[in-house]
Amino acid sequence: MADIYLDNNATTQCDPKVVEAMLPFFLEQFGNPSSIHSFGAGVGKALGRARKQIQALLGAAHDSEIILTSCGTESDNTAILSALKCFPNRKEIITTTVEHPAVLALCTQLEKEGYTIHRLGVDNKGRLDLEEYKRLLTPNVAIVSVMWANNETGNLFPVVEMAEMAHAVGVQFHTDAVQAVGKVPINLKDTKIDMLSVSGHKLHAPKGIGVLYLKRGSRFRPLFRGGHQERGRRAGTENAASVVGLGKACELAMEHIEFENSHVKALRDRLEQGILAQIPNCFVTGDPGNRLPNTANIAFEYIEGEGILMLLNKAGIAASSGSACTSGSLEPSHVMRAMDIPYTAAHGTIRFSLSRYNTQVEVDRVIAAMPPIVAELRRLSPYWGEDGPVTEPEKAFAPVYG
């Protein structure tokens, strides 16, 4: 039996059509698109086509609003640092407690350098408080950076509305949309979003290619200076083959967006309900009514996620966890902590993220595999008794250093 891949929020398999579109750009059309000769000209045209395909998926007004980068992290860093350079007198940034490290770690560093970072908190379903946001939005803010969809829970944030609010007070708005692009319809020309980050490998394009959408007229300062590529906004020779691949991936994503929101969503729901129905003491984290169609994040109480992943891996199933141990840090996922999920559950969160390649047969195999895995680890757990948690688990087992 082939292994089952349910970790598509981490990265995705390249679509074979994407690979096929890329191949000529290694051995045949290897020229530099900036060159005058025939080796380069064809590549330049291919990049132009890809830019149109990306523009179409994002609903951007102009193809010149697409800046090609190396990844989502570069796009996020470029957007935030650009705003700080454009508005040197503004020393505040608004973001959220549940952003990706590509934004959060940069903000932590900027804080050390003297900037004030406002991190919007979330409630126990992972929802933002827009009243708090409104209070913080002042002309002292250089930029707001809020993700479109959370990578762990799949929660969707009201970025279109938040961009309107920022625009009303003259503050730039950036969104890290790496999880949302291709899964939710996006029409940037009808929004006030100034900048948006895309990562190729999250939507069946290769790793090492990203996009920063920059609305025409929004002030910008590049991160890299050098050649004239990307109209001087991101110097460096284009990663031509990957750009072509991303273009194709965007075209395919447009074709499949309906499928993602019907078929993939139904599979996700089947998986989630199947697991919840069979396993006691587990629950869905985040906001089930308002999230990506492909993501299910389930907390299994009184056990730790790495053990679950190792046993799943042995059964040929790939997923991911919010436990501290899987990352080598001392705390469980900052997203779970922000939602105030207790430690005994936060360490046992498992994220299943599907793609259009998953099948019902696979989902049913995962539903069958989970109960014995959870039971085995609970057998080892000091919180678990014969057939349920021990009475008053937190009192019955209270290890020395808390």
Add this chain to the structure above:
Amino acid sequence: MWDYSDKVKEHFFQPRNVGALPGANGIGDVGSISCGDALRLSIIVDPDTDVIEDAKFQTFGCGSAIASSSALTEIIKGMKVEDALKVTNDDIADFLDGLPPEKMHCSVMGREALQAAIANFKGEEWADDHEEGALVCKCFAVDEKLIEGLVRANNLHTVQEVTNYTKAGGGCCACHEGIEEILMRVMQERGEIFDADSKPAVVEPEPLPIAATATGGMTTVQRIRRIEAVIESIRPNLRMDGGDTELVEVDGNTIYIKMIGACSSCGMASMTIGGIQQRLMEELGEFIKVVPAEKLAQPPRKVAHG
């Protein structure tokens, strides 16, 4: 995913001695739920012989926490209490053929559970001196709290000094930014400003006699003494981890050293040797190759002349 040894995987997939232990007369509950690793060790000690007759564990934690717990119970069953108290976290890690640096704390937790359970058996209160911070140096598994404590206690000023005291930063050097941040913070507390350009206080070697300069700066005896002095300065750090080293032979640019104690079996011995080599090169100002003394036993085959 972690690069776990086969032994770790074996003890995770088929853990030994799982569950509660009816009749246990020593129980140790240690760990931290916020960090996601906690362990209950239950033991039955024969009060007449002081032998640990049975041991079982219950663990909330990752693969290596479960494997370390399982290994611990296997190690201590049949041991006398006084011998069990000598079991170190390295013994647990060695039993499992090593643990990734980020996971060494699982073996520390095992040792602490054992001490807590024995204290409980003896009717004593087990004092927890455990303080764990975020891992800074991945090469030598050194955490923030340890570095911070030593920077404070020894009034350290530079990354080089931190490396000398803790080994942190002596391998790949990627954590130097993190070490500088700790220095900055602690030095600020004591009213000083961290200066990346400041050099650690070194004792200048005695000036060399004029005769020595003819032989490339130092006489052979002076050179060997210098090498010995460098190795001597490194030894306290190794001893902190239960290891040691000694100089065996100097052959041109190749220096043979013997790794002793915990160092001899340490999975990071090659890293330590690399650190010693780096120090020697800096101190002697020439290219040096440090080689484990075992290599001396197999001299390169020489071609017979004539």
